[in-house]
Amino acid sequence: MTAPKRFLQLAEVAEVLNISASQTYALVRSGDVAAIKIGGRGQWRVEVSELESYIQRMYAETREFVRSHPLDRSDLAEEEVDAIE
Numbered sequence: 001m002t003a004p005k006r007f008l009q010l011a012e013v014a015e016v017l018n019i020s021a022s023q024t025y026a027l028v029r030s031g032d033v034a035a036i037k038i039g040g041r042g043q044w045r046v047e048v049s050e051l052e053s054y055i056q057r058m059y060a061e062t063r064e065f066v067r068s069h070p071l072d073r074s075d076l077a078e079e080e081v082d083a084i085e
Helices: 011-016 021-030 048-068 078-084
Strands: 007-009 034-037 044-045
Touching: 007 011, 007 048, 011 021, 011 044, 011 048, 021 044, 044 048
Parallel strands: none
Antiparallel strands: 007 044, 034 044
């Protein structure tokens, strides 16, 4: 039995978050997602626990945004209102 992976390549992070590779690189370079650069060619790796921490931070920020910006149904198209109800 193999041990769970500790580190992910940026392509794997992009797949988990369902975003592009360039968006993933931008998250790493901005410091939003903690990563390390290893090897002579400077390969980026993100620890699984760091990715999970980022996801949890985004959930918390989204909850705060939703709480502080209540939904105004008058701003929605009719199809969007039907989808909520």
